[in-house]
Amino acid sequence: MRRLRSADLSVFLAIAEHRSFRKAAVDLGVTASALSHALRAIEERLDVRLVNRTTRGVGLTEAGERLLDRVRPAFLDIDAALEELDAFRGQPLGKLRINAPRAAAKLVLLPIVARFLKAHPAVEVEIVIDDALVDMVSGGFDAGVRFGEMIAADMIAVPIGPRHRFLVVGSPDHFERHGKPDTPYDLKDHHCIRYRFAGGAFYRWEFDRGGLELGIDVQGPLTLGDQDVMLQAAMDGAGLAYVFESQATEAISAGKLISVLEDWCPYYPGFFLYYPSRRQLPGPLRAFLDFVKSKR
The missing domain is CATH 1.10.10.10 (Winged helix-like DNA-binding domain superfamily/Winged helix DNA-binding domain)
Incomplete structure (x- = not known):
């Protein structure tokens, strides 16, 4: 041989x-x-x-x-x-592959990566958009972005970006025809735009007020798998959508959408950048972590 x-x-x-x-x-x-x-x-x-x-x-x-x-x-x-030779080179060099769901990539990751690349022109970043949970090692990723509760315990997680919350939004025409819900329980009287994860499960709308936590399995004739499309569907009058507040702010200011149940919609810690525990981090990942921490 x-x-x-x-x-x-x-x-x-x-x-x-x-x-x-x-x-x-x-x-x-x-x-x-x-x-x-x-x-x-x-x-x-x-x-x-x-x-x-x-x-x-x-x-x-x-x-x-x-x-x-x-x-x-x-x-x-x-x-x-x-x-380790990066220390002698003076700047990191190489590729950084990050896996993130579409909402996280748009709301927090892309703005940070754009600034990072200006500071580190020798680094190449690839962001793979995938709403499904993936095995980071077998997928060849250096890091990922997810909500904290979705990250495996053997990963190291670092907060990235601001706090976030979801809002229930609908078009003015929808509320003229159906009225506004006073509590999450009233959502049963409304057509809601359901969100299905890539794995097949439906997302239960989560609410919290005064320590009372609710998970509502909403109903409606329309199911989607993309938050931006859900936002557009709500503006078109297809029903109520449960989307990131930062996604809906512009449409709310323009009068295209109205938010309801805001006192039931708490803020959450937001997204985390996570990566496998290693003795030595790749230079581009180490530089990106330092950049993220410096911007907090």
């Missing part, structure tokens, strides 16, 4: 972490076909099958899983050693 080169291991590692030839190919800057041929050559050289290819996707064999467990820590140590 001929020994593998580090480049060969990089090919295997990219495929193993992405579980996709297409995504791994993009990461390495080659075609999926070339990557498939490279892996086949590696397996022939080792005389061991590492990857199972099926119509449903890519999976690792037992041998592949064992090789991944041994190779990944070594490559992380190499990456960490290279990242």
